[in-house]
């Protein structure tokens with residue numbers, strides 16, 4: 001018989017509460033974000049907020065423990081070639097990202113989690129590839145545990161969302177999760193949106209809506225929980 005409470009925030013729970021959830025749902029969610037300039041219309045922590053909200057929705061659906069977000073990322077817009085946005089980002093080295101990921105995975109394995117879901121809200125490269133590669137290494141090292149690094153767009157169909165920076169997809173998600181933090185009026189009305197001026201990569205964010213954000217979030221939860229159901233059969 002599975003316990004009544006199936007999910008929670010790891011850092012807001014006492015040890016017996018954690019163990020109560022973990023015995024039935026030994027799944028850890030690691031929301032991995034960034035502090036990164038996201039144009040004039042979005043907050044700098046968009047990638048972090050996106051990862052936390054999506055992990056929380058997934059944990060609510062499937063069960064498990066959501067860890068506090070890691071807002072450390074490499075390969076930010078601050079250092080994109082050909083653009084000039086030096087402010088409002090805090091960037092870390094690729095070496096450090098790899099090390100932090102390894103130390104988290106190692107200790108989550110020690111604490112008997114059977115499935116570890118790392119959701120990266122930041123898709124800069126090789127930042128994301130580093131997190132995927134560490135997961136592959138740990139899957140070989142601990143074959144009885146599943147380490148799954150993903151970005152939200154891995155499990156969402158392209159017609160709803162593709163990898164983007166502060167464009168239609170990310171802005172709609174942020175509008176859905178934390179509407180008070182978005183201001184579409186900061187975007188120009190009389191010209192095309194560009195990467196060079198607006199720090200937007202992807203579809204025009206001016207038509208972003210909460211409704212689209214909700215659709216994207218629902219699609220994520222549906223598809224990621226389907227994949228997790230398969231992993232649970234195999235690993236738990």
Ligand SMILES: [Zn+2]
Pocket residue numbers: 038046047121122123164165166170
């Ligand atoms: Zn972003």
